[in-house]
Amino acid sequence: MLSKLKTHLANNLSFLQGKKLLLAVSGGLDSMVLTHLFQKLDTTFGIAHCNFQLREAESFGDQEFVQTYADANKIPFYLTLFDTQSYANDYKLSTQVAARELRYHWFYELLATEGYDFVLTAHHADDNLETFLINLSRGTGLEGLTGIPKQNEQIIRPLLIFSREDIESYAKENNIQWREDSSNASDKYLRNKIRHHLVPLFKELNPNFLASFQKTQTYLQEAQLLVEDATDMVFQQIATEKEDGIYFDLHKLLQLDNYNSYLFQWLKEFGFTAWEDIYDLVTAQSGKYVVSEEFRLLKDRDFLILSSLEEFDHQEFWIQENENQLDFPIKLRLSDESHIKNPADKCIFVDKEKLKFPLKIRKWQEGDYFYPSGMHGKKKVSKFFKDEKFSLIDKENTWLLCSDDQIVWIVNHRADQRYLATEFTQHILKIEVHK
Structure with a gap:
């Protein structure tokens, strides 16, 4: 098994060479075999153990077992305790999903804080088969049938090429000690029902079923x-x-x-x-x-x-009186002018003395109204949008320039008649959109 693992690492996971590795070790058979193998490979690694506090004294027995092993072999050891049941209740998750979320979140924290490059887990070929059958039973697309990936970002599963039988044989040959998880004997969980009843039936029908499955899964992954x-x-x-x-x-x-x-x-x-x-x-x-x-x-x-969905609908942006530009969320340039030039959609000329600073940039709100240039009377902004055939996305991308929360300009579209400069205006302010 060690020789086969060396070949697998060299051919398929060569990027692990010389990296600092963190092994996820529960104390069970699979993870203790993983630990023993990587001790034989003379690699630099630490051990991370999660106590999910789901099996009372048994959980703390696992913790003590793994910590004692790490100390005896001078392996860096990292421990965390989770209130898994409370987390599952708070977020309305199954216990298994809650444990998985907590575990992997902590692993990535350790990678960031402790300088490790990858986390290695002890998933093997039988785990892969069970996952395939679980997904199949629930209904899934092609991706759900491709199984557990050997790499998922910084999570690596180097034992997927080995069966549970391979791992058991290696443990016996090398006198490896491990802890039995009592929950593995229960049929409470779907995975255990498949492991205890369905998989043995397939293997009875075809002694080479696991190898045939691995070949089929390779085809599915290629597809x-x-x-x-x-x-x-x-x-x-x-x-x-x-x-x-x-x-x-x-x-x-x-x-x-x-x-x-x-x-x-x-x-x-x-x-x-x-x-x-x-x-x-x-x-x-x-x-x-x-x-x-x-x-x-x-x-x-x-x-x-x-x-x-991260919109700026409820955010406001301000232009102070001594500022001549705004760069976010849109680019506006303000400049004093001596006379009115040709106004356009992207440019307005207003009477600076009618403005109350700071000016505000915001999105439209229900009930907003303004006095459109070129028209008599006021108009709801929502009615303006409708008449101009604005789509929903157009409305959401439109900004309002306001003075004392009164609309000065529906930016890029229509100014408010009340603020526009005239031939009698003494202080003309040009407000222009820049790309």
């Missing part, structure tokens, strides 16, 4: 790479990335027979879950949208627009 390549190529033809988001051209999208599959591939990383609603957006009316925790997908005429 997934083809999907990713095709998805990237089509993305370049359909999508345009702009400052305010990604625009998907619906005319081009609808020419694809399986456009739903492409949308799934493009959007899955943005936290969306309501896939049927997303597919319906393609033929929905303009203004309809679907949101995830951080993003929104909007139907706007001929496009689907993906944008961040």
